[in-house]
Amino acid sequence: MALTETAVDEVGLVARAAALGTRSIKTSSKLAALDLAIRCMDLTTLEGIDTDGKVRAVCAKAVQPDPSMADIPSVAAVCVYPALVPTAAAALAGTGVRIASVAGTFPAGLGPLDVRLDEIRWAVAAGADEIDIVLNRSAFMSGRYRQAVDEIEASKEACGPAHLKVILETGELGSYDQVRRASMLAMLAGADFIKTSTGKVGTNATPPTALCMAEAIRDHADRTGTAVGLKLAGGIRTAKQSWQYLVLVQETLGAEWLTPDRFRLGASSLLNDVLMQIAKLRSGTYQRPSDFTQD
Amino acid sequence: MPDDPSYLQPAPLPSFGLEYAAAPESTAIVSIAERYQLFIGGQWVEPRSERWFTTTNPATEEPLAEVAEAGADDVDRAVTAARGALAQWSAWSGRDRAKVLYRVARVLQERAREFAVLETIDGGKPIKESRDVDIPLAAAHFFYYAGWADKLGYAFPGRRTRPVGVAGQIIPWNFPLLMASWKLAPALATGNTVVLKPAETTPLTALLLAEVLQEAGLPDGVVNVVTGAGETGAALVAHPGIDKIAFTGSTEVGKHIQRELAGRDTRLTLELGGKAANIVFEDAAIDQAVEGVVNGIYFNQGHVCCAGSRLLVQEPVAELFLDKLKRRLDTLRVGDPLDKNTDVGAINSRAQLDKITELVAAGVAEGAEMYQPQCALPEKGWFHRPTVFTNVALSHRIAREEIFGPVLSVLTFRTAEEAVTKANNTPYGLSAGVWTEKGSRILWMADHLKAGVVWANTFNQFDPTSPFGGYKESGFGREGGRHGLEPYVELDDLVAT
Numbered sequence: 001m002a003l004t005e006t007a008v009d010e011v012g013l014v015a016r017a018a019a020l021g022t023r024s025i026k027t028s029s030k031l032a033a034l035d036l037a038i039r040c041m042d043l044t045t046l047e048g049i050d051t052d053g054k055v056r057a058v059c060a061k062a063v064q065p066d067p068s069m070a071d072i073p074s075v076a077a078v079c080v081y082p083a084l085v086p087t088a089a090a091a092l093a094g095t096g097v098r099i100a101s102v103a104g105t106f107p108a109g110l111g112p113l114d115v116r117l118d119e120i121r122w123a124v125a126a127g128a129d130e131i132d133i134v135l136n137r138s139a140f141m142s143g144r145y146r147q148a149v150d151e152i153e154a155s156k157e158a159c160g161p162a163h164l165k166v167i168l169e170t171g172e173l174g175s176y177d178q179v180r181r182a183s184m185l186a187m188l189a190g191a192d193f194i195k196t197s198t199g200k201v202g203t204n205a206t207p208p209t210a211l212c213m214a215e216a217i218r219d220h221a222d223r224t225g226t227a228v229g230l231k232l233a234g235g236i237r238t239a240k241q242s243w244q245y246l247v248l249v250q251e252t253l254g255a256e257w258l259t260p261d262r263f264r265l266g267a268s269s270l271l272n273d274v275l276m277q278i279a280k281l282r283s284g285t286y287q288r289p290s291d292f293t294q295d
Numbered sequence: 296m297p298d299d300p301s302y303l304q305p306a307p308l309p310s311f312g313l314e315y316a317a318a319p320e321s322t323a324i325v326s327i328a329e330r331y332q333l334f335i336g337g338q339w340v341e342p343r344s345e346r347w348f349t350t351t352n353p354a355t356e357e358p359l360a361e362v363a364e365a366g367a368d369d370v371d372r373a374v375t376a377a378r379g380a381l382a383q384w385s386a387w388s389g390r391d392r393a394k395v396l397y398r399v400a401r402v403l404q405e406r407a408r409e410f411a412v413l414e415t416i417d418g419g420k421p422i423k424e425s426r427d428v429d430i431p432l433a434a435a436h437f438f439y440y441a442g443w444a445d446k447l448g449y450a451f452p453g454r455r456t457r458p459v460g461v462a463g464q465i466i467p468w469n470f471p472l473l474m475a476s477w478k479l480a481p482a483l484a485t486g487n488t489v490v491l492k493p494a495e496t497t498p499l500t501a502l503l504l505a506e507v508l509q510e511a512g513l514p515d516g517v518v519n520v521v522t523g524a525g526e527t528g529a530a531l532v533a534h535p536g537i538d539k540i541a542f543t544g545s546t547e548v549g550k551h552i553q554r555e556l557a558g559r560d561t562r563l564t565l566e567l568g569g570k571a572a573n574i575v576f577e578d579a580a581i582d583q584a585v586e587g588v589v590n591g592i593y594f595n596q597g598h599v600c601c602a603g604s605r606l607l608v609q610e611p612v613a614e615l616f617l618d619k620l621k622r623r624l625d626t627l628r629v630g631d632p633l634d635k636n637t638d639v640g641a642i643n644s645r646a647q648l649d650k651i652t653e654l655v656a657a658g659v660a661e662g663a664e665m666y667q668p669q670c671a672l673p674e675k676g677w678f679h680r681p682t683v684f685t686n687v688a689l690s691h692r693i694a695r696e697e698i699f700g701p702v703l704s705v706l707t708f709r710t711a712e713e714a715v716t717k718a719n720n721t722p723y724g725l726s727a728g729v730w731t732e733k734g735s736r737i738l739w740m741a742d743h744l745k746a747g748v749v750w751a752n753t754f755n756q757f758d759p760t761s762p763f764g765g766y767k768e769s770g771f772g773r774e775g776g777r778h779g780l781e782p783y784v785e786l787d788d789l790v791a792t
Contacts, residue, residue: 007732009752012583022423024318024635036311215582222618246313251626255312 005184006219008176008212017207023247030243031281034274036258037242038065038072042100042231042266044079046199055084057295059091066275066292069282075271076260077130081106082123089127100165101128104155107169107198109134113151120158130163131155132231134198135182137169145185152189165193165231165264168213171203176212183216187228193264195231204234210245214252230257233266239277242270315628318635320422325413327499330361333369333522334505336376337515343368348524350498353419354632354641354676362498365521370490370530373519377461377488378536380516385458385486389445396441396483398511403434403476406507410500414472415632417499419641419677420595422633432757433476436775439759440480443780447485450777456784458486459562460538463531466501467543468494468643469598469699475501477774478541479518480759485783487539488517492531494544495524496644529555537561541782543600546697546723546768564772564782566600566764568697569725571746572718573603573754574708577612579730583752585619588703591728591754593627593639593681597701598647600769601726603754604698606705607714613707617685624681625668639701642677651679651700658684658693663704689720697723711736715743724766728754747773 025033043062045054055078062075077098080088088099101123105111111119120131133155139147156164166186170179186194194213197204210232217228230253232245242265249257257263272292280286330347332339344366349358365373384392403410410433411425420429447456464478471493482489493501505520521527525548532540532555539562542552546567556563573591575584591603608616632640642648659665663684672678679701687694687704694704708714718727727746729737741749747765750756757763762778764770772782 006582007578007580009580009583009732011753012580012586016583016586022427022635023315025313026316026318029314029316033313036313039311243313250313258311258313 005177005181008180010176010208013176013212014208017211017248020211020248020251021207021244023244025243025247027281031278033243033246034239034278035073036246037239037265037274038075038271040258040260040263040265041075041271042077042079042233042264043075043271044199044233044266044268046079046081046102050081050084052084052087055080055087056091059088059097061271061293061295062097063092063095065271069275069278072275072278076264079132079266082119082126082128085123085126085128098129099127100130100132101126102132103128104131104133106132106134107200109136110138113154116151117154117158120155121160124158124160124162128162130165131159132165132167132195134167134169135186137172140182140185141173149185149189152186152191156190163192164190165195165229166191167195167198167233169198169201170196170205170209170213171201176208179209179212180216183213184220187217187220187226191228193229193231195233195266197234199234199266205232205236207244207248210248211252214249218253227257227262229262229264231264231266236265236267237269237273239270239274242274315636317631319631319633320412320415320426320635322412322416322633324409325416327360327413327416331363331498331502331522333363333365333373334502334520335369335373336379336519337509340372342366343372348495350417350496352416353496353643354673356675356677359417360499362522364523365492365527365530367530370521370527370534373490373521374461374463374534374536376516376519377490380514381458381460381488384488384514384517387486389447392484392486393441393444395512396437396444396480399507399513400434400437400441402507402511403430403437407431407434410472410503412633413503414500415640418468418471418497419632419643421637421640422635423637424595429470429473432759433473436473436476436480436759440484440779443481443777444484447780447784450780451784451786453789454786455789456485456780456786459783459785460487461536462487462489462539462541462783463534463537464489464491465528465531465540465542465544466491466493468497469595469600471497472500472504474543475504477779478543481774481779482541482783483513483517485780487783490519490521490531490537492521492523492528495522498522532556535559539563539782541772542566549770562782564764564774565770566772566774567768567770568699569600569602569723569765569769570605570695570697570721571601571603571723571726571728572605572607572714573728574714574718574730574740575606575608575612575616576711576729576731576733576736577609578732579612580732580752581612581616581619584730585616585623587728587730587752587754588620589623589627592703593701594755596639596642596679598643598699599755601748601755602699603726603728604703605694605718606703607708607717608705609714610707610709617683617705620683621666624666624683627668627670627681629670629678629680630673639681642679642700645677647699648677648679651698651702654693654696654698654700655682655702658687658691658702658704661691661693663687663691663693689717695721711740715740719745722768725764725769726750
């Protein structure tokens with residue numbers, strides 16, 4: 001299967017991403033952006049030592065990020081390993097916060113296809129609303145695009161009612177041409193979201209990668225009328241990064257992409273920095289880090 | 296997800312579009328005097344002409360300061376001061392001249408914010424451009440030519456350099472400090488003295504630069520600043536004590552200067568107008584090419600002699616490209632130049648706005664199709680919407696004349712040969728842009744385009760190490776790089792006997 005796509009010029013892409021990063025977001029805009037960053041956040045814990053206790057703590061924080069600022073919205077979703085989905089489902093029942101589960105032998109995604117599909121079905125049955133799988137990069141990098149597409153289509157089917165996010169692991173693809181090609185492939189195969197990274201490799205979401213994927217999403221929407229979401233994950237730790245990404249998405253895809261249905265920030269430590277900035281904007285002074293819960 | 300209506304129809308969400316709150320750069324850092332005298336022989340002096348003019352903030356139409364208008368007497372005084380300083384300055388060792396220029400570069404960096412804000416107030420360009428482009432590049436030019444000052448023996452192997460003498464430098468209003476730096480740095484590095492005439496709409500940063508030059512230890516009289524309009528420039532060109540004229544500005548004035556200097560032993564370099572083609576092939580990286588085209592024509596409100604004012608796009612991608620371009624135009628933020636989020640600032644002067652408006656009307660009248668984003672413009676000040684014309688014919692005025700404003704004319708082509716023919720079919724030849732993923736095509740195009748600069752997969756990139764200048768009616772002589780030294784040196788052959 002051939003998959004030709006418009007080229008991406010790295011120098012121009014990086015320059016444009018950097019220019020978007022210089023937008024000056026002040027006062028009321030900053031508060032609105034931080035509020036939105038929380039609404040679009042997938043609060044994530046993906047560690048081998050995750051326990052019921054840890055996941056319950058994360059879920060509590062997801063529902064009410066800061067008890068001292070009751071008007072802070074809940075995050076969009078909590079993202080966990082499949083074995084912790086039942087715990088999350090119990091903790092989040094009735095809250096409106098969705099349950100996202102990685103699946104499909106995350107993070108490499110190189111288990112047997114049957115096993116990967118079973119894992120997806122299992123997680124959905126256990127209560128996951130959203131499934132995050134990785135693109136079969138072994139197939140993709142060797143040019144077996146048809147196989148990569150077929151597997152995503154099968155995964156989509158296995159998801160049933162759940163939303164499917166396809167992780168491209170952009171830090172390993174080697175070029176922005178490949179990032180664009182992988183984005184197009186995943187969208188053609190039926191992904192509801194395309195996502196940058198697992199958080200398990202050295203390079204995660206970066207502004208040029210986000211811009212490259214956003215441009216691919218825009219072109220896909222123009223060609224097919226289908227709006228695919230964008231999830232940025234890994235390495236997003238500061239409030240400033242979060243509003244820079246919101247600016248990038250707004251100026252590339254338009255304001256209609258600035259909703260949790262079409263945009264997510266996957267992060268574990270971002271939330272507290274966002275809360276700290278909100279508290280600072282409201283009170284005029286910075287609080288101590290210890291004033292925010294470390295869940 | 297048809298099986299999950301609850302997901303498809305979430306509770307109505309608030310509108311999440313991010314408004315950008317005003318983010319104005321503070322003007323507290325600059326202090327603008329009520330009056331500016333002439334800077335001659337290291338002194339601030341009253342104009343003998345006894346005439347003054349007003350410089351205006353184009354974004355508010357409010358007067359900023361009264362500035363002395365140098366008459367022929369004042370120009371004569373400045374040339375005399377420059378002549379008087381020549382022997383001393385040119386006798387300085389290259390290393391000592393370099394020290395002063397390095398100091399100037401460093402002070403420009405230290406006072407960058409002050410210069411940026413002043414440039415934006417006086418000229419109307421967005422603060423993000425004066426902050427990120429004009430001032431850093433001005434400092435870079437002083438750094439670069441400071442490096443040449445003690446190495447002139449290596450610039451032209453086998454030949455010895457001597458300064459030309461007293462240079463008259465006439466600066467345009469589109470990049471006031473940067474163009475002054477382009478001209479001053481090589482002239483001073485090679486031991487010349489200068490009479491500088493800034494443009495009448497944007498004199499303030501050149502006057503602040505005079506202060507910096509003095510602070511940096513430049514001897515009195517080495518650089519003199521005579522402010523004024525065309526009459527002052529004419530007096531400078533006519534002065535017999537001038538050894539070299541360097542002019543950046545319109546082709547019309549450039550031709551006039553060349554006629555004036557005919558028969559005189561006065562050197563001349565001219566950097567004039569342009570009508571550059573930005574050529575997009577079907578295999579180009581389209582989204583980045585859109586950015587390059589936007590940067591090519593809307594940067595500095597299109598007040599750029601090398602602006603990519605004609606877009607040539609290959610027909611198979613023309614429709615796609617124009618859709619993307621128009622959508623991108625809708626995101627440009629036009630308004631207060633001091634706001635850090637402004638992409639397109641104020642038109643430099645009422646006269647320039649009138650010229651742009653007249654040519655845009657001509658484009659509509661000649662049958663081209665106009666697109667403008669429906670952004671709000673400030674109530675006061677001189678502003679013009681970013682504009683794209685499609686269905687443009689080569690015979691239209693908007694495809695031939697330099698507009699010097701945020702107006703792009705779009706033409707299409709089928710083959711590389713046709714693109715070259717159309718690109719070269721202009722009296723100008725300053726710059727061109729080529730957008731393609733194919734390396735061999737870039738080289739072929741660069742060989743065939745008659746333009747002083749050909750950018751490949753980028754546009755409006757400037758660097759002090761790179762020579763810049765035109766073909767045909769875009770002028771002659773090069774600024775920047777080793778080539779930029781040549782207009783300011785006499786070369787003696789070194790013959791060993």
